[in-house]
Amino acid sequence: MLDINSFFGGFFDMIFSMSLNDIIDILIVAYIFYKIFMFIKDTRAEQVLKGIVLLFVATQISEILKLHTLYWILIKALDLGFIAALVIFQPELRAGLEHIGRTKFNFFSKNSISVSEEIFNKTIEEIVEALYSLSRQKIGALIILERQTKIGDIINTGTSIDGAISRQLLINIFIPNTPLHDGAVVIRDAQIKAAACFLPLTQSKDLSKDLGTRHRAAVGVSEVSDCISLIVSEETGDVSIAKAGKLYRNISKERMINILRSNLKVTTQEKGFFKGGIFK
DSSP: OHHHHHHHHHHHHHHHHHOOHHHHHHHHHHHHOOOOHHHTTTTTHHHHHHHHHHHHHHHHHHTTOOOHHHHHHHHHHHTTTHHHHHHHHHHHHHHHHHHHHHHHOTHHHHOOOEEEEHHHHHHHHHHHHHHHHHTTTOOEEEEEEEOEEEEEEEEHTTTEEEEEEEHHHHHHHHHHSSOOOSSSEEEEEEEEEEEOOOOOOOOSSSSSOOOOOHHHHHHHHHSSOOOOOEEEOTTOOOOOEETTTEEEEEEOOOHHHHOOOOOOBBSSSOOOOEEEEEEE
16 A cells, blocks of 8 residues: 555656646657557558567566566567568658658748639539540549649659640540550649659558559559549449558549549739649
């Protein structure tokens, strides 16, 4: 009983002796751990992290129970853990650093001028009409909407176009047996930047087995950047969307319009041009 009273007495003494800096320090660290956990939640990294935690626990238990051989093996494994973590978490670390890089600091930003509602709606209309025209004809298509993470390395794998967004151009690109139909179209700065681009394929085991390369490429590029991928299935004509490594299938036309409106950014410093890409 005395030990319990001593523990709580020391605990409360520590709490009451904390300064404002200590509280801020604890809150910042807690927030960082919370963001890390939310970032890796429902990913392969979450399972790996659980394994690492269990490894730490096993190491402490082996030390307490004086299991010297097991403790030596676990310690050696932890010595290499940092390098192993860099290899295992490479995709997640890259995505995390890109997420940090996309953080905006607007303390000194200038006021921006809103693009007219007419231009905003016209851009969405051209993309959506192209998608659902291709859907009715069951013509496969893959359109990548670049956001803050630049994907110039992917653009460079295709054929440069630099054309204004129009349903006619988008439809024509994906007509079967034409030179540019096989691959992805990338849209940057309210322009069709390139066509026939090659994308990385996802390694996710969660995707349905009936999905082909087009859908896997759409999810793959959304895993390594913050882009939005729009897909038309050649087999069913269904329209899907991939974002942040997740695939949402069979999207209706009305829902697609709402999704794009909620993700498009319409601020600019010059009328008629989108600033830094059309997406937030």
